[in-house]
Amino acid sequence: MPGKNIHVLPAGDQGWAVAVEGTDGATTHYPSQEEAIAAGTEKAKQDKVELLIHGRDGQ
Structure with a gap:
């Protein structure tokens, strides 16, 4: 099961x-x-998943 990305x-x-x-x-x-x-x-490095960075508008 793949890891869950971090936001x-x-x-x-x-x-x-x-x-x-x-x-x-x-x-x-x-x-x-x-x-x-x-x-x-x-956390993303430990879990070997992607880190997704959102802006102030949430996008």
Whole structure:
């Protein structure tokens, strides 16, 4: 079974979120996009999946 990709998404008042595809509530929040990208990069490397970085508009 292939791994589930990691997404860095805007999270409104909570800053930025690192979320695993297909999971409910399995997100971690960070105050800045840079911190979220750093954490997401490590997680994606460990899981051997892709990191998808979204902009402020969620795209």
